[in-house]
Structures are given as structure tokens and as C-alpha cells.
Amino acid sequence: MSSLASPVRTARPARVRPTPRPVTTPPAKIVLFANTDWYLYNFRQSLARHLREAGHPLILISPDGAYGPKLIEAGFDWRALPMNRRSINPLAEAGLIWHLTRLLRREKADIIHGFTIKPAVYGALAGGLAGVKRVNAVAGLGYVFMSGQMQARALRPIVRTMARLTFDDAHTRLIVQNPDDHAAFVGSGLVSAGRTHIIPGSGVDCSRFKVSPRKREKGEALRILLAARMLWDKGLAEFVEAARALKAEGRNIEFLLAGEPDPGNPTAVPIETLKSWFDEGVVTWLGHVDDMPGLLAEVDVVALPSYREGLPKTLIEAAACALPLVTTDVPGCREVVTDGVDGLLVPVREWRPLAEAFARLDDDPALRARLGAAARQKALAQFDEKIVIERTMEVYRSLLG
Structure with a gap:
């Protein structure tokens, strides 16, 4: 009776798994939007410089003014908007929002950051239409909410309604500068607390603003x-x-x-x-x-x-x-x-x-x-x-x- 020899088993080589390549996400493209070029130049230039140095593509937009060319000289992509700060013409305002929407789509922006109430509301509306994430920074309640003038009182419910529609959204964040404004916006139902952040202003360069050696002389005013x-x-x-x-x-x-x-x-x-x-x-x-x-x-x-x-x-x-x-x-x-x-x-x-x-x-x-x-x-x-x-x-x- 013949016997069948057992086959010789050889070890299989260990399976080498390829090292996964890291997934790299390109830096977000950010649009900074203010109601004056002066505001961008004086209050947000440090933020713009930081974003630029971090590699973020960046666009600065505002109505035309004397500080736009200064922003361009500083190396920023600043663009003038056809925006009248005091306009309450519905057709003109709708045209401005549509202009913003097309700009955001064309530039494939990731975030629009609007400063003060009108750019915050309009930036949020345009950002929602363009599928762009929104940051709304409101520095105080502004003329519409503070003034007793007839025009301000007439605009107040309109602005409040627009803010309620645009601020409280999963793709939107609201930045206020003090706890009182935080309580006002959250308490009035304009935005939920979880989407609101308190950041104290635009900051100051404490190496540039420093203690003066000047001493007041006797008899000096x-x-x-x-x-x-x-x-x-x-x-x-x-x-x-x-x-x-x-x-x-x-x-x-x-x-x-x-x-x-x-x-x-x-x-x-x-x-x-x-x-x-x-x-x-x-x-x-x-x-x-x-x-x-x-x-x-x-x-x-x-x-x-x-x-x-x-x-x-x-x-x-x-x-x-x-x-x-x-x-x-x-x-x-x-x-x-x-x-x-x-x-x-x-x-x-x-x-x-x-x-x-x-x-x-x-x-x-x-x-x-x-x-x-x-x-x-x-x-x-x-x-x-x-x-x-x-x-x-x-x-x-x-x-x-």
C-alpha cells in the first residue's frame, strides 16, 4: 500500500500595506467685507496680514474710497463694491447682494467674513446663496438699533428679520465684542448661543503702542x-x-x-x-x-x-x-x-x-x-x-x- 507524501508548506511573504498618503487640504479662501475701506485698513489689516502669511488666498472688499489704493500698495487684493452705505432702495440692495453672490461663486470662496451690521447681513445672504460659509462680526448694535431717528426705527424690524434669517445657521458664526451684545442677540432670538463668540475687538499691537517717556513739565497744560x-x-x-x-x-x-x-x-x-x-x-x-x-x-x-x-x-x-x-x-x-x-x-x-x-x-x-x-x-x-x-x-x- 503506497502512501502519499505530505506536501511541503512554504511561508507566504508578509503582506506589506502601502503607507497612506496624508490628505492635504488647500488653505481656505477668505473674503473680508466691510462698509468702508478705512475700516479694513485701520482695524483688520493685522488679521489680513496673518491670513496672507498663513497661505490663505484672500480678497478684501468694501465701497470705494481713499484707503483702497493703500491696501493694494500693501499687497492685498482689494476690490471696490457698488455699495451705498445709506441706501434703502430695495432694487439697489438686491443688486448688491446678487453682485456679492456672483463674486463669491466666481472666486470659489470658502468663507466670507462681514464686519458691522450691513456687511454681516448682506454677506450672510450672499454667502448662503453661493454655498459659502459665513462669519458675521457685529461691532456694537450700530445706528439702526441705537438711534431714535425715524429712519432707524423704520429699518429696525427689517434688519432684525434679515438677521434672524441669516445669523442662526449651521454654516454661520456670529462674533460680538462684549457680553451685553451677546446677551442682546441671543436673548432676542436672532442667534443661538452655540453659534456666537465673544472676541474683544480687533486687538492692538502692544509693541507699536507703548509707554511714552514724555513727562509733563511744570506749568504745562x-x-x-x-x-x-x-x-x-x-x-x-x-x-x-x-x-x-x-x-x-x-x-x-x-x-x-x-x-x-x-x-x-x-x-x-x-x-x-x-x-x-x-x-x-x-x-x-x-x-x-x-x-x-x-x-x-x-x-x-x-x-x-x-x-x-x-x-x-x-x-x-x-x-x-x-x-x-x-x-x-x-x-x-x-x-x-x-x-x-x-x-x-x-x-x-x-x-x-x-x-x-x-x-x-x-x-x-x-x-x-x-x-x-x-x-x-x-x-x-x-x-x-x-x-x-x-x-x-x-x-x-x-x-x-
Whole structure:
């Protein structure tokens, strides 16, 4: 009986699995949209530079203006929009939204980031139509919600309805600058809390805005500065009345205004009024100032008696320069100043407490120094632009997954 020999088994070679190639996602293409080119240049240029350096294709859009060419000179792709900030013509506004929609589709944008209420709402509408993710940054409630004028009251329900339709969406995030605005938007049902982020303003470059070595000489006037757009709701009337009262007392104080009226804002102070204050000798109106670090190095106190803010850049720039601050106890301003710690808070729309705060600082150099030093520490800890930019990038990442 023959036997069948067992076959010889040979080991199979180990199966080598190919190393998976990493999946690379191209950088997101981002559109920054504001209601003025001045805003992009002065408030969002640091964010734009960061995005560019990180490799993100970037487009900046706004109505035409003098700062668009400056953005182009800085190497940005800035484009003018056919947008009238004060227009309420339905056909013109629909045309603008359609223009934005086509731009976003043509450029294959990934995110549109709109600043202030009108670009936020219109950017969100166009972004939804184009299938683009949306970031809406609202710096305060703005003219429509703050003003008692008839036009503002008429627009309020329209803007509220449009905001409700566009802000609370899975592909949209809302950025506000202070807890009061967060509570207002969430509490009114315009957006859910999970899609809302609080980021304190646009930040300040604390290496550029720094402590001045200047010392006030004996007999030299105390210099108090209000730097802002020349709008009534920045508290200009109260500032001027306080200046009149203190000058009537014979105090050696110089009151300075820096900024221009905003022709697109219905609360702009007429140039004739500004000139009349200057001619009266109550204030010195400097107009537009490009070199804010240089101006802040030459003053002793910075004031902003505003009626409401998002988070005022002029205050955080002054804080970074270790200047004592005087501002109103309203949303946005009280996020920068803690009364008696790094500045003085006064009631809104009242000139007498404002004058008393100025007099107190005039009489007490040690108080000015203590408040200024504390303001600088807060600016470094909370308002440095690096912090603001990183938190903005986190919002982008949350949208892009």
C-alpha cells in the first residue's frame, strides 16, 4: 500500500500595506467685507496680514474710497463694491447682494467674513446663496438699533428679520465684542448661543503702542484727547460742555479732538460745528491723524464718553500706552475700564460727571500714573492683537471642520 507524501508548506511573504498618503487640504479662501475701506485698513489689516502669511488666498472688499489704493500698495487684493452705505432702495440692495453672490461663486470662496451690521447681513445672504460659509462680526448694535431717528426705527424690524434669517445657521458664526451684545442677540432670538463668540475687538499691537517717556513739565497744560469718528453718539456734546466748564474755572487743560465726521453715518457732527468749537477756543480739532502712536505719546488722558460701543479701539490703544482712561459706563466701554482700577467710569449723556473726572485727574498726578500702569497691564493680558487673531482663526476652524 503506497502512501502519499505530505506536501511541503512554504511561508507566504508578509503582506506589506502601502503607507497612506496624508490628505492635504488647500488653505481656505477668505473674503473680508466691510462698509468702508478705512475700516479694513485701520482695524483688520493685522488679521489680513496673518491670513496672507498663513497661505490663505484672500480678497478684501468694501465701497470705494481713499484707503483702497493703500491696501493694494500693501499687497492685498482689494476690490471696490457698488455699495451705498445709506441706501434703502430695495432694487439697489438686491443688486448688491446678487453682485456679492456672483463674486463669491466666481472666486470659489470658502468663507466670507462681514464686519458691522450691513456687511454681516448682506454677506450672510450672499454667502448662503453661493454655498459659502459665513462669519458675521457685529461691532456694537450700530445706528439702526441705537438711534431714535425715524429712519432707524423704520429699518429696525427689517434688519432684525434679515438677521434672524441669516445669523442662526449651521454654516454661520456670529462674533460680538462684549457680553451685553451677546446677551442682546441671543436673548432676542436672532442667534443661538452655540453659534456666537465673544472676541474683544480687533486687538492692538502692544509693541507699536507703548509707554511714552514724555513727562509733563511744570506749568504745562494737561492734554485730554478724544479720538474717534466725529459722531454725536461718541459723546462729543458732553465732551465740549465739560471742556467749557473747566476752562471757565481757569484750569490749565487742553482739550483735543482727533478724527473726521463720517458722511455715511446719520449722526455725524457737521464740519461747521467742529470749526465753531475750534474758533471758540474750547477744543483743538486735529482732523484725521495717521500717526496715532505719536499722538498718544503727547497726551496725558484719553476720553471716550460714548453712548455704546462694541469694544472701542481708541481706548485699548490708549491703554497700551499706559494712559489713564475716562469713559462711560456702557456696553463695550466698561469691558475696557474698571472704575478706579485702570480708568474712571462716568454716567452716559452727562457732562458734569465727565468734567469732575477730568478735574480729579488734573489734581492727582499719582492717580493718573496708577490708572495708566494698570491699563497697560490689562491691554497686554486681554487685548493684544495676537490673542484676537488666534480666537478669530478658531472660529474659522470651527466652520471648516
